[in-house]
Structures are given as structure tokens and as C-alpha cells.
Amino acid sequence: MAVIEQIAKELNVSNASVSRALNDRPGVSDALRQRILQRASELKYTPSITARGLVKSQTFGIGFFVREKPGISMHSDPFYGEILHGVEQALATTDYHVTVATLTRDAILEPMQFRFVRERRIDGMILAGPDIPSETIMTLLQSGIPLALVDNQLDYSRVNCINSDDEGGAYLAARHLLALGHRKIVALSGPEAWASNARRVAGYRRALAECELSLPVVYADRTTIESGEKSYSYLIEHYPETTAICAVNDAMALGAMRAAQEDGKTVPSDLSVVGFDDIPLARLNEPQLTTIRVPKMQMGAEVAQRLLALLYQPDLFPVEVQVSVELIQRASTAKAGRAGQGER
Amino acid sequence: MAVIEQIAKELNVSNASVSRALNDRPGVSDALRQRILQRASELKYTPSITARGLVKSQTFGIGFFVREKPGISMHSDPFYGEILHGVEQALATTDYHVTVATLTRDAILEPMQFRFVRERRIDGMILAGPDIPSETIMTLLQSGIPLALVDNQLDYSRVNCINSDDEGGAYLAARHLLALGHRKIVALSGPEAWASNARRVAGYRRALAECELSLPVVYADRTTIESGEKSYSYLIEHYPETTAICAVNDAMALGAMRAAQEDGKTVPSDLSVVGFDDIPLARLNEPQLTTIRVPKMQMGAEVAQRLLALLYQPDLFPVEVQVSVELIQRASTAKAGRAGQGER
DNA sequence: ATATTTAACGTAAACGCTTACGTAAAGCAA
DNA sequence: TTGCTTTACGTAAGCGTTTACGTTAAATAT
16 A cells, blocks of 8 residues: 655655645645645555554544443344434545444443543544433543534533434424324323433423323333333323323334234224334334434434534534424324214 | 553653563563553553554454445344444454444445545455445455455355355245145245345245245345235235245235235235244234344354454455354244134 | 573664654745 | 745654564573
8 A cells, every 4th residue: 555655755755745735735836736646646545544543643433332232232223223324424524434332331330441432542422322321421521532412412511412303393293183183192201311201291291281281191111112012001091081192202102002902992093193203113013103203314414513523623512403303194193083984 | 641651661661561561472571560560550551552553554443334225224224233233242352343334336336445444444344235246345355355244145255254044044934834734835035146035045945845845936126025015916916825925034024914914814824924034023013923033143243253363364264154043933824724723 | 610592671663644843945025 | 135034845753552673681501
């Protein structure tokens, strides 16, 4: 592989001039610059990011972290896969690259001791997912490493967060239900401590409040299909008149739907269900799930952009960006009050 | 951050000794080695992988490549997400890290011009997925960069390939169907050019041949749910007596199943269906899909191991490793000939 | 005892870049 | 013309390691 020195020798100029020409910095005449660029492309010269990194003490590497899930592979959740893809695309036009790491228990406790960040000396990190404890984040912040969060949110507005517009999306979904004539609506949520859950519930509640309705919420400690199923039985026992369920994510919605079907109800004629996220399964379910689509790739791109901005300008004031979402109307919602058969 | 020189100065020894002690190489007395190790851990010294990389001309980075899919995000396919996870886990105990990149059209045509591999000078690459053209792979091979394939297979046995035991798995699945009494079995396949498809079909065929049965195959140009649906109509028109379908992957199986249900058939009493892969959706479908589980994480781990071996010993002879698979018996298969109601 | 091997350590170069500084020539003003 | 500023370039140090080679002292052999 060609190196700078080779070009310099062949052209009888100094390394410095070559470097300057290549990075188009002042201090080289146009004539010389041309010759250098010419020769460089003939030799297919490509700078060594390693060498450059050593002198500039940058690695041009950014780390993408997801928390290790007990049992299952976190990457099997396509949600983060898509975010990662967005990150990667956004970085493709820059000098940066993404390397992935999963946060083990140990890494969460002593994040700065994490070999990955010490050895590799990445320039910045992206933390994905709501299940990264805020203590971990604070430790990282204090260590001074540039940081951005996606699908997580810290009250301390000291860190850049990229999220979907949870409140707005939920509001949209609830309005949809209300427009269909539903009045007995119940929400299904995971841990209230996860910001996105809280915001989505708030959005549902705001829409109902506008119609002077109150919103019962049943909380579960996880947001899986199974917890959706369990929550349904609790729900139907305590709120038997329910005609519509709005869940805090698709998994819970699907779980509840399945439980309802086993309970002998037909979705959507007996019960309408909306989810949130638009995971692939939502479209494949029978009936297809009405939900709020969150643009995962775009979130990835946004978080990458934001981290880059932070790298260029370390004192940048942190913000929270909320990417907008849309209602995807499918087959799991219908008019209330057996309107499916037509009310006249 | 502490560097070698700092330790050396504090202990009044040379950089060389410190380096030797740290990498436990000979040339340092035990006494000195102890003092150095001691001080290093006090200072929380961690070597700079960048600096080390520069002198050893290694980056300790390996690239994980998936092909850019038109339209959809490739990472939304949890299949590769899990493989990636396996790779990462296997690498976690080494000095290596995974950096991800998606192969764009351009990168496929001129892979060695790909900025990622030139700038970043990764030590090796993993190519994932059957849709990477063999010309690309050959180009890469000739350039001399260590390479390993996963979920792809080259006839040229010049490159390490990690695959699931496609033939064996398919054989298992077909035996399962035969044991249930099915005799009219049809296979659903994607492009024959994809090695895994061909092998799976071969496995199905072998099992049937043992019973002196022949196996009609209907081919589609993709392996998606939609192509499964389409293939079903063709299939049922040409082979109306079919009692069981074995598909080349879960997506096609699910598609066919859905089409069959719309066609008024009940799965599994009218028609048994088996898939291949065990994607998450297989378990969530109604009825749950009987399929062959391929251990994706393990495949990731294997490919990483193999690449590492190749890095340590560049003249290693390439092999193909087939990780073994298992039959996951679920609800989409039952005895043939309305045996569901019991035959006596 | 001396000669020879072995081990412990230091010196310094190298990896491929960037950049602070120095020098000489060119440009401009008076 | 002289003096001053600007520009074009070269020199060399530095980033944090590893390692070939040299030196000295200790261990072993004769």
C-alpha cells in the first residue's frame, strides 16, 4: 500500500507538503498540489486511519452499545438492528465507523473500565435502549466521553437524546380510537420508569382528557408478548366493559390481542387494539395491527448526526430531538359498539 | 490516560522493559516484572490499540459485512443480527472488535476500493448472506485479505464457510413428515443458485427417495412471505393432492400457510407445513410453525473463531463447517389423511 | 582461573501520519 | 532601494507502541 513518503520521494518534495496537499490545507502552491493529487490517485493512496488517529488522538471510531439481555440475543430484536443501520448510513459519508459492543453486567457497573472503550479509545458512544441505568450514563458523562442516547431519555438534560415523539404518537393513536367511537379505553404499559412508557401513557391520557374521559392503566414489569397476555386477563377482569386497548408497544398489543382471541373475542369487532413501534410482526399478524410507526433508521441517523456535531463542537448544548411518527391504520381497529356490522 | 513511558519513568526502567513485562515476553526479571505490573494496574494502564496497531500493522478490527438490500433495512432481518451477536461474543475475549459495514452496490463491484477496508485496514472480514456474488468474493480472496463466509458457500473451496447443516436438517424435516404418514409432499424453494436452497431441497429429496417417492419442487425468485404465498397458488394448482409442504425457509412456509388458510384449508389437519431457520415469528404464528432451528449465534461464533484461526495461521487450509440443527416440532404438522381425528 | 553462553536490560529506530517551527523567496509598501 | 509581510516549502519532533540490536552482568563450562 502506498504511503505518503513514497509520494513525497517520487516527487522530490517533503512529506509535509504531501500531507498538506492531501488534506487540502494551505501552504502548497496549486501547481504542486495538482501533481501530488495526481500521483496519489495513480498509486491508489489511501491514508491510514490508524496513523492519523495516533497523532490526532482520535480513532474515528464510534461505539454502538446495547445492553445484554438475559437469555435472548438483543440483536434478535430488529428494533436496534434498524437503528444501527441508520447510524451506519449516516456515518458512511464521514471518516467515522461504528463498532458494536454489548454492555455486559460488568460494563454497566464500571463503564469506564470496559476494555472496549479504554483499549479502542473510541471517540464517542451511542447508547441504545431504555434499559441502561442512569447511573451508568452519568458515570460515562462525567468521564467526559462524548455521548448520545437513542430510545432512552434522561431527566438530567445533560445528554443528547433521540427519541420518537412518544407523546404525540400516542395522542394520535388515542384520537384514532376516539374517532371510531370508543369510550371505554384502557392502556397497557410496561415499567413506568422507562421514560418512553410514561410519555406514551401521557399521550393517550391527553387525548382522552380532551373528551373528558379518564384512562385506566394496567402496568406490567416487562413489555413482551407474554406480559401483554397476562395484562389482558387482569384488564378484562377489572374493566370488563373495555372496547379498545392502547398498548405501549406492539409486543404487548399482540399479546393482549392473542389473549383476547383465546378469550373468545373477535378483534376488531369486539375489541380494538393499537400498538406502538410498527415492528415487522405487526404487519404479519392476523389481523394486522394498527400501530404508530416509529422511523427507526431515521432515529439512528439522527443520533449519529448529533454525536458527530458533539465531536466537532464539544461544548454543544445537549438537546432532545423527537422524530415524528405516523399512524399506520390496519385491521385491528374498527368502529365501537359492534359497528362492524353497521349501526344505523 | 497512563502510557508506557510514564510507568517506565516512575520505575526508572526503559520503555522496552515495560512493554516486555506487560506482554509477558522474556527479557525481564520476575522481580521487575512484578513491580511493573503492579504500577501499571495502579495507574489503570490500558495499551492503546491504535499505537500497537501502527507498529504491528494490525488494527485488531474485523469487518462484518451484509449486503444492502434494496428498500428494506438488512438489519431488520434478525437473522444477521443474531449472527453478529455471536461474532461479537466470540471476539469479546480477544483483542479484536467488530465493525459493521453494509456492502453497497459500488462496494460489491470493487470491493478493494471500498473506503472502509482501505482506510480502516481491518485485519479480516466476515461476509454474511447468500446474496454476495462469487466474483466479489474471489476478488477479495485474490487481494489476500483474510476472509470467512457465513450463510454463503462457494464451490471453490478456497474460502472458509460456515453454514448450517442444510442437507441434514432438511432430511430431518422430511423424515418427520414421512413419519406422520405423508406421501404427497411438495417443496417450496427460492433461487436454486443460492447454495443453501439447493442443499435443503437435496435433503428433502434424499428422505423421500429413501421411500421411493419423488419430490416436486416449485421455485420462486425470492424467499419472502409474499413469494411463499404466490408459490402456494401455483403449487395447489399443479399438485392438488399435496398433503404436506416443506419450504426452504420459514418466511416461505409462513406465506404458504397463510395462503392455504385463505384457500379454506386448515393447518395442520388438511395440510402440514414445515419451515427452516426458526425465526422468531415461527413461534408466534398461529398455528406455531414446525421448523428446523439453525443456531444463528453459534454460527456467528464459529465464523469468528475460524477467522481468528486464519489470522494466526494465514496458510490454514480452508474448510466448510456445518453447524448442526434440530427439529423443532410445533403445531403446523400432523398425521396425514385426516389422521388428526384419529385413524383406526 | 579464563572463556563462553545466557539472561537482563537499555538504546534507538520504526510504524504512517500531522504540525510547530524555521528558512528562503516573493510580494508589497515606503 | 530598504523593510516588512505573506507564501511556499522543508525539517524534525511527536503520537504510543514494539522490537532489532548492543551492552553489561551473571551463570555456566572448561
